[in-house]
Amino acid sequence: xxxxxxxxxxxxxxxxxxxxxxxxxxxxxxxxxxxxxxxxxxxxxxxxxxxxxxxxxxxxxxxxxxxxxxxxxxxxxxxxxxxxxxxxxxxxxxxxxxxxxxxxxxxxxxxxxxxxxxxxxxxxxxxxxxxxxxxxxxxxxxxxxxxxxxxxxxxxxxxxxxxxxxxxxxxxxxxxxxxxxxxx
Amino acid sequence: xxxxxxxxxxxxxxxxxxxxxxxxxxxxxxxxxxxxxxxxxxxxxxxxxxxxxxxxxxxxxxxxxxxxxxxxxxxxxxxxxxxxxxxxxxxxxxxxxxxxxxxxxxxxxxxxxxxxxxxxxxxxxxxxxxxxxxxxxxxxxxxxxxxxxxxxxxxxxxxxxxxxxxxxxxxxxxxxxxxxxxxxxxxxxxxxxxxxxxxxxxxxxxxxxxxxxxxxxxxxxxxxxxxxxxxxxxxxxxxxxxxxxxxxxxxxxxxxxxxxxxxxxxxxxxxxxxxxxxxxxxxxxxxxxxxxxxxxxxxxxxxxxxxxxxxxxxxxxxxxxxxxx
Amino acid sequence: xxxxxxxxxxxxxxxxxxxxxxxxxxxxxxxxxxxxxxxxxxxxxxxxxxxxxxxxxxxxxxxxxxxxxxxxxxxxxxxxxxxxxxxxxxxxxxxxxxxxxxxxxxxxxxxxxxxxxxxxxxxxxxxxxxxxxxxxxxxxxxxxxxxxxxxxxxxxxxxxxxxxxxxxxxxxxxxxxxxxxxxxxxxxxxxxxxxxxxxxxxxxxxxxxxxxxxxxxxxxxxxxxxxxxxxxxxxxxxxxxxxxxxxxxxxxxxxxxxxxxxxxxxxxxxxxxxxxxxxxxxxxxxxxxxxxxxxxxxxxxxxxxxxxxxxxxxxxxxxxxxxxxxxxxxxxxxxxxxxxxxxxxxxxxxxxxxxxxxxxxxxxxxxxxxxxxxxxxxxxxxxxxxxxxxxxxxxxxxxxxxxxxxxxxxxxxxxxxxxxxxxxxxx
Numbered sequence: 001x002x003x004x005x006x007x008x009x010x011x012x013x014x015x016x017x018x019x020x021x022x023x024x025x026x027x028x029x030x031x032x033x034x035x036x037x038x039x040x041x042x043x044x045x046x047x048x049x050x051x052x053x054x055x056x057x058x059x060x061x062x063x064x065x066x067x068x069x070x071x072x073x074x075x076x077x078x079x080x081x082x083x084x085x086x087x088x089x090x091x092x093x094x095x096x097x098x099x100x101x102x103x104x105x106x107x108x109x110x111x112x113x114x115x116x117x118x119x120x121x122x123x124x125x126x127x128x129x130x131x132x133x134x135x136x137x138x139x140x141x142x143x144x145x146x147x148x149x150x151x152x153x154x155x156x157x158x159x160x161x162x163x164x165x166x167x168x169x170x171x172x173x174x175x176x177x178x179x180x181x182x183x184x
Numbered sequence: 185x186x187x188x189x190x191x192x193x194x195x196x197x198x199x200x201x202x203x204x205x206x207x208x209x210x211x212x213x214x215x216x217x218x219x220x221x222x223x224x225x226x227x228x229x230x231x232x233x234x235x236x237x238x239x240x241x242x243x244x245x246x247x248x249x250x251x252x253x254x255x256x257x258x259x260x261x262x263x264x265x266x267x268x269x270x271x272x273x274x275x276x277x278x279x280x281x282x283x284x285x286x287x288x289x290x291x292x293x294x295x296x297x298x299x300x301x302x303x304x305x306x307x308x309x310x311x312x313x314x315x316x317x318x319x320x321x322x323x324x325x326x327x328x329x330x331x332x333x334x335x336x337x338x339x340x341x342x343x344x345x346x347x348x349x350x351x352x353x354x355x356x357x358x359x360x361x362x363x364x365x366x367x368x369x370x371x372x373x374x375x376x377x378x379x380x381x382x383x384x385x386x387x388x389x390x391x392x393x394x395x396x397x398x399x400x401x402x403x404x405x406x407x408x409x410x411x412x413x414x415x416x417x418x419x420x421x422x423x424x425x426x427x428x429x430x431x432x433x434x435x436x437x438x439x440x441x442x443x444x445x446x447x448x449x450x451x452x453x454x455x456x457x458x459x460x461x462x463x464x465x466x467x468x469x470x471x472x473x474x475x476x477x478x479x480x481x482x483x484x485x486x487x488x489x490x491x492x493x494x495x496x497x498x499x500x501x502x503x504x505x506x507x508x509x
Numbered sequence: 510x511x512x513x514x515x516x517x518x519x520x521x522x523x524x525x526x527x528x529x530x531x532x533x534x535x536x537x538x539x540x541x542x543x544x545x546x547x548x549x550x551x552x553x554x555x556x557x558x559x560x561x562x563x564x565x566x567x568x569x570x571x572x573x574x575x576x577x578x579x580x581x582x583x584x585x586x587x588x589x590x591x592x593x594x595x596x597x598x599x600x601x602x603x604x605x606x607x608x609x610x611x612x613x614x615x616x617x618x619x620x621x622x623x624x625x626x627x628x629x630x631x632x633x634x635x636x637x638x639x640x641x642x643x644x645x646x647x648x649x650x651x652x653x654x655x656x657x658x659x660x661x662x663x664x665x666x667x668x669x670x671x672x673x674x675x676x677x678x679x680x681x682x683x684x685x686x687x688x689x690x691x692x693x694x695x696x697x698x699x700x701x702x703x704x705x706x707x708x709x710x711x712x713x714x715x716x717x718x719x720x721x722x723x724x725x726x727x728x729x730x731x732x733x734x735x736x737x738x739x740x741x742x743x744x745x746x747x748x749x750x751x752x753x754x755x756x757x758x759x760x761x762x763x764x765x766x767x768x769x770x771x772x773x774x775x776x777x778x779x780x781x782x783x784x785x786x787x788x789x790x791x792x793x794x795x796x797x798x799x800x801x802x803x804x805x806x807x808x809x810x811x812x813x814x815x816x817x818x819x820x821x822x823x824x825x826x827x828x829x830x831x832x833x834x835x836x837x838x839x840x841x842x843x844x845x846x847x848x849x850x851x852x853x854x855x856x857x858x859x860x861x862x863x864x865x866x867x868x869x870x871x872x873x874x875x876x877x878x879x880x881x882x883x884x885x886x887x888x889x890x891x892x893x894x895x896x897x898x899x900x901x902x903x904x905x906x907x908x909x910x911x912x913x914x915x916x917x918x919x920x921x922x923x924x925x926x927x928x929x930x931x932x933x934x935x936x
Contacts, residue, residue, distance in 0.1 A: 070227065073239035073269070073499075084202055084503035086220075087227040092234075123236045211710070290826055310828035311712040312782025331830070332712030368712055395715060396706030 002181045003161075009154060010175035015135065018151030019048065022133050023055035025149050030100055033060045035128065037099040039067035041117050042088040047166045048135055049104040065094035069103075074116035096125040102149075106164040108134035111145035136175060138162050202500040206318040206325040209334040210375040218343065218376055225344050225489070225496035231268060232491055242271035245502050246301040249275045250292070251328070252308045257463060258328050258338075261487070262305050265494035271302075271502065289313060290320055297321040303502045306330070311368075324501045332366045338462055339372030341493040343380065345486050346417055349458055354381035359411040360402075361387045361443060362421030362470060365394045365432070369462045373419055374400050385411050388421075388443060391432045408443055412450060417458045420445055420470045436469055446472035450480070458482050511535050512929065515545065517558025517890060520565065521880040525859035532563055534886040537928040542882055554931060556924055558890050564862050566598030566887035566925060568877040569842060570766060570869040571663070571742060571814035573835070574631075576622065577615075578607025583819040583907045585619065589628040591817070591839040591906035593933035596889035596922035599630035599870075599877055600839075604641070605664040611636035611647040616655035628932045629925075632875060634659040637676050637687065643667050649680050658873035659686035663742060666690050666724050670731060677735035686873050688740040691724035691749065692716075692790065701829055703776040703791040711779065713829060716791050722748035729756045729763055738762030740872060743816050745771045745790035747800030754809040764872055765804075766812035769845035770836060770912050772801045778912070784825045784832035785912050788818075802855050805864060812869035813861075815842045819908030836912040841899060843891065845913055847920035858893070886929040895921035 010018070030036055033056055040049030046068045053064050070088040078084070103117055114132060121130060133149035138156045152175070156162060161178040165171065201220060210218065231239055247266045249259050259275065266273045276296070289308070296304060303324040306314045311331030318325035329335040347353055358377050364370045364386045377384050384402040386393060393404055405411055412418065423439060433439050445459065459471070459480040467473050475481060512534040519530040521542050533540045533552075569592065575583035583591075585602075592600050602619060604610035610619065616633055623631040635652030639645045641662045649660055660680060666689055667673040673689070680687050697720040702708050704715020725741055729752060732739040744750060744767045756763040770788060775795055778786040786792060804810040818835025825832050838845075846865060850856045856864075867878025877887055898917050901909040925933035 073231075073241035075241075078241055078503055084500050086201060087224050087499065089227045090230055119240070123238070124234065288823065288826060289828060308828070310830040313828045315782045316826075316828060330712070332714075334712070371710070371712060394709040395704050395717075396709050399706035400710060 003178050004181055005176055006160065006179045007177040008174055009177060010152060012173040015151070015173045015175070018135060019051050020055055022149045022151060023052050023059065026052070026102055026131075026133070027056065027059065029131070029148070033062050033064060035098065035100050036102060037065040037067065037094055037096065038102045038104060039069055039092075039117075039121065041103070041105040041113060042068055042070040042090075043169065044164055044166055045069075045105040047168045048106060048133075049102075052102070052104060052133070065099070067092045067094065067096075069117050069120055071113055071116035071120055074120050076112060076116070090120070092124050096121060096127045099127045101127045101130045102133055103130055104133045106135050107162050108132070108137045108147050108150075109140055109162075111141045111143035114145050115143055135164055136162055204501065206314070206327075207336055207497055207501060208314050208318055208325065208327045210336045210339045210372045210379070211334065213379070215379045215381075218340070218379060221340055221493065221496050221500065222344050222347060224500060225340070225492040228495040228499070229489070229492040231495070232488070237268050238270055239268065240270045241499055242266070242269040242502055245271040245303070247271045247273050247303045247305065247498065247502065248296055248301050249273060250296065250304050250306045251275070251277045252306070252313075253278070253329070255307055255329070257487075258307065261490040262328060262337075262494050265491050265498055268491070269495055269498055271498065274301075289316060293317045293321050297323055303498070326497060326501065329368050332368050332371070334372045334375075335368040336372050337490070337494050337497055338369050339376040340497065341486055341490040342369075342373055342419065342460060342462075343376045344489045344493050345460065345482055346458065348485070348489070349482060350416060353377065356382045356417060357415045358382045358384050358417040358419065359387055359415040360384065360419045360421065361408065361411075361445070363392045363423055363427060363432070364388050364397060364421070365392045366424065366427065367421045370421060371400075374402055378402070385415070387411050389433045389439065408449060409452070413452045415457065416454060417460065418445065419460045422462060422464065423466060423469055425466065440469045444469055444472065445475050447474060450475070460486060463487070511540070511550070511552045512554045512556070512886075512926070512931065513552040514556045514558050514563055514888070514890065517561045517563040519563040519880065520859060520862060523879055523881070525862065527562070527859065532880070532888070534888075534926065534929045537886055539880060539882055539884050539886050542880065556890060556931070556934070556936065558923075560894065561890050561892045561923055562858065563880070564858075564889050564891060565866045565878045565880050566889045566927065567596050567842060567865045568870045568875065569597045569600040569814050569817070569839060570659075570812055570872065571768070572600040572602055572817045572839065573605070573819065574602045575606065575819055577618065581907075582821050585622040585631070586626045586628075587905065587907040588817070588819070588839070589623065589626055589631065591837070591904070592629045593925040593927070594905055594922065595840040595842045596891060596925050597629055597839055597842060598887040598889070598925060598927045599632060599875070601658060601873070602631055602633045603661065603663045604634050604636040605662075609636050609640050610634070610657075611639050611641070611652070613648070613651040613655035616652060616657055620656055629927050632656070632658040632873060634661050634663070634688065636660060637662045637667055638672060641665060643669055643672060646672065646676050646679060649676070649685065650683055653683040653685045657685065658875065659688050659740070661688035661690065661742065663688065663690045665694065666692050668694060670727060673728070674731050674735055677731060677737045677739065681735070681737045684874075686740050687737070688742050689724065689728050690742050691721050691728060693720045693723045696720040696723065700791070701787055702779045703793050705776060705794060707776040707779060711782065713779070716789070718746035718748050718793060718797070721746055721790050722752060725749045725752045729753075729761065732763060733761055738764065741765040743768050743771065743790055743814075744801060744804065744810055746793050746797045750800045750804040750809055754804065754807070757809060764812075765810045766814045766869065767801050767805065767810050768814060768816045769838060769842060769849070772798055772805070773845055773849040774798075774912060779829075782829050784827065784829055785836060785910050785914070787829060787832050787834055788836055788912070789834035802850070805850065806855060811864065812872065813842070813846055813864045814869065815839050817906075819906055820910050821908055822910070825910045835910070837904070837906050837908055837910055840904060840906065841911065841913045841918065843889070843922060844897075844918040844920045847893065848918050852919055886926055888926040889922055890924040891920055891922050893920050895919070897921055
């Protein structure tokens with residue numbers, strides 16, 4: 001089975017513009033940066049969260065509290081997959097109580113990752129609200145979850161993969177759609 | 185679950201990262217596998233600092249603590265680790281098990297297996313007992329100390345503590361002092377440390393240094409002052425006070441005089457030497473009270489790391505056992 | 510009532526010539542050993558031994574039959590069935606039964622059971638001391654009179670030197686072999702395997718070679734003092750071999766036997782805590798294996814015996830510290846010896862058969878180990894080319910605790926003849 005690149009719907013510039021817009025929408029919806037905190041889901045969600053925080057810092061001159069969430073231990077499929085996945089660190093150095101939390105992930109798909117993240121955040125305390133930001137929303141939700149801020153809506157088929165590449169971990173900033181070739 | 189995040193070409197390698205049904209001995213693990221446990225344990229240390237010290241990773245799993253030897257510390261540490269991962273735990277000790285009524289180890293284990301448990305944590309006075317169990321039953325078996333053989337999770341928590349304090353294991357000089365002959369902690373420490381590249385020297389009264397220990401890759405000395413000058417880490421072992429009856433050494437007093445660690449003996453030690461002890465300490469025997477509570481001692485860190493190391497082991501072994509792809 | 514064994518290569522005469530001959534047995538004796546085709550007349554039984562060797566049946570001088578007392582582990586019936594399956598025509602049973610064989614009545618009981626079963630011959634050993642307690646001499650005269658060919662406290666040594674000295678002196682009068690289990694029980698106390706790097710790694714308490722060698726040395730001194738011989742059981746280590754070699758060079762009547770596991774296995778076999786390998790004396794090191802083989806080659810050790818020690822499964826299923834010592838060995842006595850000594854080029858077939866039959870029989874002055882016209886018909890027919898590996902289902906002994914399960918072996922016994930009677934046949 002071969003995996004081929006089907007499309008590259010976002011390049012570096014498109015990602016930069018999407019993050020800029022999301023940052024503005026966050027400030028607009030929340031009427032400023034009062035009580036805001038931002039939490040990224042390990043690992044690319046954390047990088048996107050950092051970038052959004054930088055933009056907000058430029059606009060508002062305030063540095064939002066930043067958290068990193070590893071949702072591995074909250075996965076609902078832990079006991080059915082063959083091998084335990086690697087656990088990364090969760091870093092929540094601020095008090096989530098009464099905060100307006102912006103949760104950031106790279107790709108919103110079934111919604112199960114977000115469900116894990118919601119459960120984990122609530123184990124840390126009782127935020128005033130949680131809003132969701134995703135760079136890509138590719139549909140196919142399996143839970144009643146929707147994003148408040150979306151970089152790009154992108155209808156896909158289930159046989160496709162969507163990968164977000166970010167410079168901090170990968171070679172470039174880009175979004176790639178991959179597809180499995182069937183061996184008929 | 186988005187598959188995408190686990191398929192990145194430059195991302196951390198995922199998939200088959202742990203391939204053992206049981207944890208019986210550090211001897212059986214590669215350096216990479218030991219490092220995986222230590223890295224995972226680092227992540228779990230954070231969980232123990234949360235206000236809600238609990239994650240749902242092992243929700244619905246049942247873990248049995250099967251302790252044929254009394255051990256409050258290790259049992260509590262395992263129980264806490266299991267509970268922080270949301271597993272259900274049952275404690276069976278020698279007095280509550282049917283072992284006293286003459287039921288064999290295998291019968292006890294098969295009865296527990298029949299209750300559909302996921303893992304058995306066993307402490308037994310006989311070396312090899314966990315291996316007998318692991319070969320005979322389907323649930324994961326975790327060795328919590330078997331005779332003088334191994335105590336792998338103690339070895340792991342010692343490694344975690346050393347790595348945390350020194351930043352590395354590779355190239356460190358480590359001394360292990362005391363009753364090497366009867367110590368499962370010494371054996372697990374030796375395997376773990378040497379696999380990760382530390383240089384280990386054992387020291388103690390000659391009758392307590394077992395035959396052929398050099399073949400495990402360690403040096404032997406009977407001169408405490410010599411290793412104190414040289415080592416980065418000094419692991420002291422508990423002396424079982426009843427051993428004296430076996431004529432391994434003349435008296436507790438004499439042991440303390442020649443092999444106990446106090447301020448005077450630490451003259452000439454490296455300024456950042458770490459003093460460790462698996463507990464419980466005989467104060468004034470293995471360690472003088474000022475050393476046990478002093479600046480070199482990391483004994484309480486060892487205890488804290490014990491929970492994290494055991495969480496990592498339980499997560500890796502019990503977390504995902506299904507055979508499906 | 511005649512039996513013809515035809516077509517095999519026969520190891521015959523005192524010189525153990527190996528020739529293709531036919532053997533005719535009449536009654537309990539060998540009538541003729543002659544070249545093929547010369548046998549006329551009708552035979553009640555004909556064994557076609559083509560492709561096999563026909564050798565003197567084996568005499569195993571060290572067997573635990575467990576009856577009376579531990580019939581759950583072995584009985585005289587099952588033990589002797591295992592013996593004849595292994596080509597053993599006669600064996601010496603050990604006295605550590607419950608009750609102990611320390612009086613004439615117990616010996617009579619054993620012999621009557623043996624007769625009832627009617628498979629192989631049994632020449633019992635009695636105890637040196639009453640109840641094997643090492644305190645008071647057993648009634649050695651009565652034991653000899655009742656049919657004991659030797660005495661031993663096997664399973665433990667006679668630790669008190671003066672008791673052993675007196676027993677040696679006293680036994681001289683009755684012309685009975687005194688056999689010692691050599692182990693300094695203070696030095697070996699609590700030990701479960703050989704002391705060394707492996708026991709250290711496993712955290713198991715070791716039994717040093719010195720524990721055996723110290724008693725071998727002491728026993729040599731006592732034999733010299735008493736002016737008698739002594740027989741050292743199950744020699745396992747290089748130090749013992751050397752001590753016995755020196756004593757024999759001095760001209761003392763010190764003899765010894767070893768067991769197949771001491772020239773084939775080492776302490777490394779214990780590495781998985783498999784209690785089958787818990788044996789006393791323990792499996793030692795490669796160096797000891799080589800010394801034992803050298804001892805067999807140069808005549809320091811005169812005999813190979815199984816030390817057949819059956820234990821029921823539930824006992825061997827205990828942990829290594831609590832499981833009992835011992836392995837069964839009657840059924841594999843020949844195969845293991847042949848595989849590890851002859852196939853590996855250390856001994857010829859004739860030399861091996863001598864260690865397994867003639868020599869041990871000589872120690873207790875019995876008539877086994879030679880096939881000759883007019884001699885007793887104690888015969889084993891063996892296919893040297895047959896290869897097999899033992900599985901628990903193949904074992905006829907009541908206990909299955911063999912250290913050789915699954916080990917590829919060469920040389921399978923096809924028939925065993927005791928006093929002219931075919932007691933085992935796998936043709």
